[in-house]
Amino acid sequence: MSLLETRGLTKEFGGLVAVDDVDLDIQEDERVSVIGPNGAGKSTLINLITRMLDPTDGDIRFKGETITDLDPYDVVQMGVSKSFQTASIFPELTVEDNARIAALAAEHGSFKFNFLRHQNHYSEVAELTQETLDSVGLLGQRDTTAADLPYGDKRRLELGIALASGPDLLLMDEPTAGMSPEETQATVELIEQVKEEHGLTILLVEHDMEIVFNVSDRIVVLNRGGIIARGTPDEVQGDPRVQEAYLGGVEL
Amino acid sequence: MTDSTADPPAEEGGAFVEPGKLPVWSWFGSDERSLVGITTLAVVLFPWLLVRAPVVSSVLDGYQSLTSLILIWGIFALGFNLLLGYVGMLSFGHAVFWGGAAYAAGIFSAQVNGSPILVVLFGTLIAVALSLVLGVITLRRSGIYFSILTLAFGQMFYHIAQAPLSGLTNGTNGFTDVDVGNLFGFLDLFGPTESIPLSTPLPVIGDWMYLFVGTFTVLTVVAITRILHSPYGLVFKAIRENEQRAEFVGLNVWRYKLMAFVLSGVFAGVAGSLFVVQGGYVPLESLNWTTSGEVVMMAVLGGAGSMVGPMLGAGIYIYVENVIAGYGAIQPYWHIILGLIFVVVVVVFPDGIWGIPGTVREKLSDSSAEERGGEN
Numbered sequence: 001m002s003l004l005e006t007r008g009l010t011k012e013f014g015g016l017v018a019v020d021d022v023d024l025d026i027q028e029d030e031r032v033s034v035i036g037p038n039g040a041g042k043s044t045l046i047n048l049i050t051r052m053l054d055p056t057d058g059d060i061r062f063k064g065e066t067i068t069d070l071d072p073y074d075v076v077q078m079g080v081s082k083s084f085q086t087a088s089i090f091p092e093l094t095v096e097d098n099a100r101i102a103a104l105a106a107e108h109g110s111f112k113f114n115f116l117r118h119q120n121h122y123s124e125v126a127e128l129t130q131e132t133l134d135s136v137g138l139l140g141q142r143d144t145t146a147a148d149l150p151y152g153d154k155r156r157l158e159l160g161i162a163l164a165s166g167p168d169l170l171l172m173d174e175p176t177a178g179m180s181p182e183e184t185q186a187t188v189e190l191i192e193q194v195k196e197e198h199g200l201t202i203l204l205v206e207h208d209m210e211i212v213f214n215v216s217d218r219i220v221v222l223n224r225g226g227i228i229a230r231g232t233p234d235e236v237q238g239d240p241r242v243q244e245a246y247l248g249g250v251e252l
Numbered sequence: 253m254t255d256s257t258a259d260p261p262a263e264e265g266g267a268f269v270e271p272g273k274l275p276v277w278s279w280f281g282s283d284e285r286s287l288v289g290i291t292t293l294a295v296v297l298f299p300w301l302l303v304r305a306p307v308v309s310s311v312l313d314g315y316q317s318l319t320s321l322i323l324i325w326g327i328f329a330l331g332f333n334l335l336l337g338y339v340g341m342l343s344f345g346h347a348v349f350w351g352g353a354a355y356a357a358g359i360f361s362a363q364v365n366g367s368p369i370l371v372v373l374f375g376t377l378i379a380v381a382l383s384l385v386l387g388v389i390t391l392r393r394s395g396i397y398f399s400i401l402t403l404a405f406g407q408m409f410y411h412i413a414q415a416p417l418s419g420l421t422n423g424t425n426g427f428t429d430v431d432v433g434n435l436f437g438f439l440d441l442f443g444p445t446e447s448i449p450l451s452t453p454l455p456v457i458g459d460w461m462y463l464f465v466g467t468f469t470v471l472t473v474v475a476i477t478r479i480l481h482s483p484y485g486l487v488f489k490a491i492r493e494n495e496q497r498a499e500f501v502g503l504n505v506w507r508y509k510l511m512a513f514v515l516s517g518v519f520a521g522v523a524g525s526l527f528v529v530q531g532g533y534v535p536l537e538s539l540n541w542t543t544s545g546e547v548v549m550m551a552v553l554g555g556a557g558s559m560v561g562p563m564l565g566a567g568i569y570i571y572v573e574n575v576i577a578g579y580g581a582i583q584p585y586w587h588i589i590l591g592l593i594f595v596v597v598v599v600v601f602p603d604g605i606w607g608i609p610g611t612v613r614e615k616l617s618d619s620s621a622e623e624r625g626g627e628n
Contacts, residue, residue, distance in 0.1 A: 050500065074501030088500075090493035093486075101490040105502040115484040115511065116475075122483070165501050187484050 001064055002050070003028045003201050004080075004169055008213045011044055011060035011225075018044040018224035019249050021058070026169070026203060027102055031195065033204040037223035037245065043085070043203045045222070049203075051075045056136065062169070080150045085174045087154035089161065091147035098146050098157055102164035103128035110148045120219030128164060134187060135159050138162040145230050152183040156190065163194060176211060184208065191215060213237070221245070270409050284477055291473045295323070295466040299457040313575050317456045317530070319463040322570045324526045327472045329550040329562035334476060337557035338485070341394075344544050345402030348386060349407045349627035351539030352526030353379040355413065355421055358430040366433030368441060368464060372525040375499045377510055379521020380514060394495070403541060409597060410539040422501040425536035428517070435464060441529070472519055477559065479515060483568020486513055495585040520547075528594035549590075553597055555604025570594075 004026040011019040017168040019041045022164055026032050032248050034042050047053040052071045060068050067075050076082075102123045108114070118221050119125075133139040137152060137158045141149065147159060155175065175191065176184040188211055195202060208228055212219060212233070219236040223245040229236055302314035328350055335341050337524055357375030365371070390401040413421045421500045435441050441461040457463055479485060487508050490498045528534055537543065546569065555566025569590065577586035597604060601611045 007591040031600050051449040071504075072499050073502045073504050076500060082500055084497075084500075087495060088497045090490050090497065093489060097486060097489075101486055101498070101503075104486065108483065109505045110502055112483065115482045115515065117483070118478070118481050119483055119486065123578070125483075135435055160503060 002061075003030075003063060004203070005061045006049070006141065007059045007061070009045070009048060010056045011041075011048055011053060011059060012056045017225050019055075022222075022225075022227055024227075026201060027181040028168075028201055029199070031215055031217045031218045033200045033206055033216040034209065034222055035206065035209075035212055040222040040223055041225040042145055043173060044225075046082065046173050046205055049075075049079065049171060055235075073105075076105070076165055076167075077164070079168035080171065081162040081165040081169070082171040083159050083162040083173065083175055085115075085177055087151070087158045089146045089154055089157050091145075092140065092168065093146055095144050095146055095149065095157060096133065096142040097165050099132045099138075099160050100125060102161045103132065106166040107142075114128060127141075132160050132164040135163065135194055141245060152179060155179070155183075159190065159194070161176060163198060167200065167201065169201045172202060172206075174206055175204070176185065176206070176208055182212065188215060221244060270506065284474070284481065285620060287477055288470065291470050295469055296457065298323075299458045301459060304456065310321055312571075314571075316462070318570065318574055319458065320462050321527075321532050321574070322567045323436070323462075323465045323469045323567040324530060325524050325547075325550065325570050326563040327526070327546050328470055328520055328523035328564070329554070329566040330472055331516045331523065332547045333516075333551045333556050333562040334479065334488075334519070335512050335516040335560075336551050337562075338480065338488040338492060338516070340590055341512070342399045342548070342581045343390075343402045343510065343513070343516075344541065344548070345386065345390070345406030346516070346520050346547055347405050347539050347543035348542060349379040349383050349520035350524035350527070350543055350547070351519035351534075352382045354538045355427060357525035357528045358427045361432050361528070362429040366431050367437075368432055368435050368529050371432055371529055372468070375525030375528070376518060376521035379517050381525065382516045383517025383520075384510075387510045387517075389512065391509050392449065403544070406529045406541055406544055410536070410541070412481060413452075413539050414536060421534075423538070424536055425559075426536050428532065430532045431527055432529050432532065435460065461530055465530065468522055468526060472522065473559065476519070482582065484508070501625070533615055536619050550593055553594055553604060555606035557603070558606050561604045561606035565604065 002025040004024070006024040008021055009019055009022040022041075022045065024045075034045060036042050040121075041076055042086070044053065048055050051074075055068060058068075059066055062080060064080055065078075067078065067080075070078075091100065092118055093101070104122075105124065106128060106186065107125050117136060126225065130139065133142055136159055138153065138156055138160060141153065145156065152194070159172075159175065172191070174188050179187060191202070192215070194200065202215075203214070204215065216233055219229075219231065219233055220227055221236060221239075221242050229239045229242045231239070281463065287473075298596055299316065299319040301308055302319055303309050303316050304310055328346075332343070332346055335343055344429065346514075353375035356378035357371045360374040361371045386402070390398055393401055414423055418424075422429075432441070439460050441464055442459060457466070480488075487498070487503060490501075490503070491505055491508060495505055524538065527538070549560045550565035550569050553568060555561025566587070572586060572590050576589065577583055582589065601608050602609050
């Protein structure tokens with residue numbers, strides 16, 4: 001059974017079809033990348049899966065259950081976590097509190113009636129917070145205000161927040177956007193490392209070809225909202241339709 | 253080793269305490285214990301400072317009933333600040349909970365029972381019910397639209413109390429039949445503490461009313477501190493910082509916002525009820541938008557996002573309104589004076605009066621950093 005599957009997934013904005021009849025299957029433990037030229041519908045696809053957007057048509061199933069009518073926080077609670085394209089963190093909170101808030105949501109569910117209970121009573125939240133910071137290498141900066149972190153570290157924290165939710169499926173929206181080559185390299189290593197540590201299935205949306213071909217088991221190519229090719233990195237690289245649509249016919 | 257299977261003892265305030273055998277006091281963190289002590293001390297000394305201390309009190313020109321009034325508005329502002337300072341939501345309709353509780357408390361005292369504790373309890377319950385209903389409706393929108401919705405509903409309640417319900421509320425004249433009895437059946441709240449010779453532990457306090465209100469003040473500070481130390485404290489700040497991200501770590505943001513709204517309604521209700529117990533009268537103005545505006549000013553003036561700020565803001569506001577405004581020549585201008593103070597504080601010290609030391613320190617370190625930068 002696929003961990004995530006979409007059937008006939010469609011999203012229209014007015015007259016524009018941003019995602020057009022997409023069937024996607026992601027197996028457990030896989031690393032799948034979605035690539036495509038600007039405006040191909042990659043981010044819209046991610047936003048549909050996280051339930052930030054309502055699909056016009058089609059179905060999304062996670063672990064065999066349909067999630068099409070769930071709220072975003074329910075989808076996260078089921079085990080789908082998203083790492084945002086821009087570092088979406090809690091700027092005025094400390095690094096530790098940034099991770100703690102995600103750990104809290106993972107341990108307590110979407111809502112709990114515990115407003116008179118001291119945080120110190122939740123040692124499992126503290127443990128998860130510590131583990132998460134350790135795995136993204138930010139334990140040393142735990143008391144730093146998140147806004148004061150350098151950009152690369154903010155993105156690490158962003159990934160940490162996504163990881164602390166304890167996901168089975170991690171959606172990553174351009175994790176290396178705006179990064180220097182060194183930071184990009186560090187991020188690729190970090191992705192590899194957390195995948196091993198947390199046993200994650202990863203769906204990656206990315207522009208950087210190098211990362212895509214290094215990190216992915218399978219690649220799905222979107223163009224104008226529809227899937228035009230899918231397969232291993234080698235298959236996709238050699239596909240003439242892909243070169244036409246995405247690589248502009250230039251030989252890699 | 254048989255005991256190796258036992259749960260490890262929980263760590264509490266640096267000491268190991270066996271689970272299930274926690275002493276009552278350890279329910280508080282060590283920082284909370286000192287906070288309770290400091291708050292109690294401040295509450296006890298406040299009337300002495302304002303009314304009876306040599307030199308200081310004559311300069312300040314305070315009087316006894318002012319002390320209770322300041323604490324009552326302080327409770328209101330503290331509860332309001334839970335919403336504004338921590339969740340970052342600006343409600344312009346908190347008069348509904350203050351005034352709703354005030355009317356409920358007043359009518360309850362006249363028609364059901366005059367026990368001060370029951371009166372406060374009933375008023376608070378009504379405020380909780382009102383905040384639940386209003387929260388469910390207004391929290392469908394956020395930002396400015398939320399503020400405007402709360403304002404609109406607030407004015408709706410004002411006009412309903414003014415005319416359609418005037419049989420119950422006595423309309424524009426305000427509800428005058430308030431009949432609050434003695435505390436526990438025998439303590440006249442307006443009597444001076446010396447009135448009962450057996451129990452004059454704290455003659456500095458002045459009257460039983462102040463002790464009554466002061467007790468609620470300490471309880472309010474304890475409760476709000478605990479809420480901020482609970483997971484809710486962190487969730488509220490997370491929502492303030494980045495609502496979308498809070499949703500996408502798996503939190504039901506809407507429900508937490510509703511809880512924040514209702515919790516702040518609880519304290520508005522306690523304060524509104526106490527206002528009636530203390531004043532013996534429910535003015536129609538208690539439901540008007542001016543009341544909502546006053547509590548916003550108090551929180552912002554003193555410093556939203558801190559525990560002391562709103563209380564300080566309430567103190568300054570009520571003091572100017574009742575003492576400074578009483579000086580003949582100043583009387584017509586007291587709103588202008590307060591407005592000027594407000595504008596200066598907001599422009600120069602965005603963290604409020606309580607935040608002035610922090611703002612000054614920041615500005616100094618910024619300018620010294622600039623100087624260093626200039627030398628390079």
